[in-house]
Amino acid sequence: MKVLRLFNFMSVLKKRIVLFVAFLAFPLGLLAQQDIVDQKQRADSLYESFQEKQALELYRDILEEEPENYKALWRSSFLYSRIGNRFDDEDDQKEYFNRGIDLAERALEIDSTDTQSHFVMAVAMGRKALISGARERVAASRAIKKHADKALEYDEGHAGAWHVLGRWHFKVANLSWVERAAANTLFGGIPGDASNQKAADAIQKAIDLNGTNILYYYDLAKVYEEMGQAQQAISVCKNAVELESKTPDDPGLKEQCRKLIYDLQ
Numbered sequence: 372m373k374v375l376r377l378f379n380f381m382s383v384l385k386k387r388i389v390l391f392v393a394f395l396a397f398p399l400g401l402l403a404q405q406d407i408v409d410q411k412q413r414a415d416s417l418y419e420s421f422q423e424k425q426a427l428e429l430y431r432d433i434l435e436e437e438p439e440n441y442k443a444l445w446r447s448s449f450l451y452s453r454i455g456n457r458f459d460d461e462d463d464q465k466e467y468f469n470r471g472i473d474l475a476e477r478a479l480e481i482d483s484t485d486t487q488s489h490f491v492m493a494v495a496m497g498r499k500a501l502i503s504g505a506r507e508r509v510a511a512s513r514a515i516k517k518h519a520d521k522a523l524e525y526d527e528g529h530a531g532a533w534h535v536l537g538r539w540h541f542k543v544a545n546l547s548w549v550e551r552a553a554a555n556t557l558f559g560g561i562p563g564d565a566s567n568q569k570a571a572d573a574i575q576k577a578i579d580l581n582g583t584n585i586l587y588y589y590d591l592a593k594v595y596e597e598m599g600q601a602q603q604a605i606s607v608c609k610n611a612v613e614l615e616s617k618t619p620d621d622p623g624l625k626e627q628c629r630k631l632i633y634d635l636q
Contacts, residue, residue: 407436414443421618423450441481441488448474448491452498457619461502468502471495486526493518493535500542505550508542515539530581534590537573540565541594570594585611585624592631601635608632 414429427450430443437443448471455467475492482488493515500511516539522532543565546554574591581587588611595604608628616622 444478445487445491452495468499486522489518489522509554530577533577537570540570585621589624
């Protein structure tokens with residue numbers, strides 16, 4: 372009898388322990404879910420307010436928990452490209468741009484029919500191309516154009532994609548003789564039908580869609596300068612310096628605009 376009572380007692384105790392553990396685990400699970408929701412909201416808020424380093428840290432944490440989170444993937448890619456562009460050391464830049472490309476590839480695997488995955492791939496590849504050799508730049512130009520075109524195919528109102536397309540036209544239209552030789556030797560000629568006028572038109576389209584991005588104005592002014600249209604370049608720069616600074620790059624871009632105005636007057 373004593374053995375039977377002990378057995379029953381142990382059985383009841385075991386059930387109570389299981390219920391107690393389940394009781395504890397249930398709210399802890401809810402708490403973990405709430406934490407990730409709060410983390411996503413905080414990351415998005417930081418991203419939208421251009422607090423980019425902090426946003427990237429949170430998106431990296433989110434990807435640890437959710438490796439296929441599409442928004443965290445493409446936004447992290449974009450942030451790696453933007454932050455990496457601020458480094459002085461080329462090795463540091465390349466490390467960040469490569470990370471941006473890797474994350475863009477993962478975003479494309481999840482959704483290759485969305486504008487953002489193609490846009491961030493074009494940005495990351497474009498940034499890396501600028502610090503690569505002539506052969507690599509020419510080779511990358513084809514993929515950059517493809518992804519920029521795809522981004523606009525899925526959303527023709529995407530200002531960033533128009534800006535990338537404009538930069539592509541500008542860079543390809545003004546390739547050095549070394550780059551042109553590489554293009555002729557390796558690819559049978561310059562890819563696409565790039566021109567400074569098409570660059571100006573595309574970047575102006577980006578400004579029409581988003582008139583607060585100072586980088587768009589500076590890049591458009593540089594295109595006008597290359598075209599010998601000094602007054603247009605000055606006018607664009609004057610508009611830029613009147614805009615509110617939002618990103619960490621904006622004060623420096625405004626200073627470059629002021630310098631360009633001085634040089635062209």
